[in-house]
Amino acid sequence: MAETELRLPGEVARELGISTSTLRRWAKEFHPYLSKKAGKPGKSGAGAATHRRYTQADVDLLTQVKALLDQGMTYGQVIQHLKGEKPAAKEEEQEGEAYSIVPSEAEVEAPALGRSFVVVADALRNIGENQQAIQNSLQVNRNLLGVLIQDNFNLKEENAKLRDRVLKLEQAVNELRRQNQTPPLSSEEQRELENRKGCLSFSSK
Numbered sequence: 001m002a003e004t005e006l007r008l009p010g011e012v013a014r015e016l017g018i019s020t021s022t023l024r025r026w027a028k029e030f031h032p033y034l035s036k037k038a039g040k041p042g043k044s045g046a047g048a049a050t051h052r053r054y055t056q057a058d059v060d061l062l063t064q065v066k067a068l069l070d071q072g073m074t075y076g077q078v079i080q081h082l083k084g085e086k087p088a089a090k091e092e093e094q095e096g097e098a099y100s101i102v103p104s105e106a107e108v109e110a111p112a113l114g115r116s117f118v119v120v121a122d123a124l125r126n127i128g129e130n131q132q133a134i135q136n137s138l139q140v141n142r143n144l145l146g147v148l149i150q151d152n153f154n155l156k157e158e159n160a161k162l163r164d165r166v167l168k169l170e171q172a173v174n175e176l177r178r179q180n181q182t183p184p185l186s187s188e189e190q191r192e193l194e195n196r197k198g199c200l201s202f203s204s205k
Contacts, residue, residue, distance in 0.1 A: 005056075006053035008051075009024070012054045012058075015059065018066070026065060027052055030061070030078070037053040038058040061082075
């Protein structure tokens with residue numbers, strides 16, 4: 001296959017929907033089933049490690065590997081599947097070479113920055129909920145304040161009515177007192193009363 005037909009790790013990782021570090025790990029785990037440039041690229045003449053390159057056959061095999069891992073298989077079970085053997089049960093495999101189950105995509109692929117965004121989003125959501133609770137409390141307080149103001153107006157109105165009633169009662173009492181008083185004497189009755197007083201004073205001498 002010509003060099004131009006080989007694919008770069010970043011391109012393959014994007015196609016598979018995984019990170020380049022996961023792709024590199026798979027290349028190491030399943031190198032016997034990949035091309036040499038993908039599984040064990042070796043070193044250049046200067047002694048430096050060469051970069052991995054993937055053929056279309058490598059991409060197809062890794063796509064199958066991803067599907068098997070997504071089903072819950074371990075690396076050992078996937079290798080047995082690629083050998084054409086029936087995958088061993090998990091209990092049997094624990095007696096041989098131990099392979100860890102691949103974590104979920106969110107655990108493997110989510111970078112630290114993404115997790116930070118999740119934390120920030122949760123914090124913002126909590127702040128929003130707290131603000132909503134505060135607004136609800138303020139609305140309740142405003143409603144109570146409105147009730148108190150209305151009650152104050154009602155009390156003022158009742159107080160004004162009571163003052164009017166008290167004034168009317170005082171007027172009625174004063175009228176009754178005036179009616180119960182002895183009416184004033186006429187001029188003739190006053191002269192007669194004075195004459196009687198003069199007679200009494202004369203007789204007393």
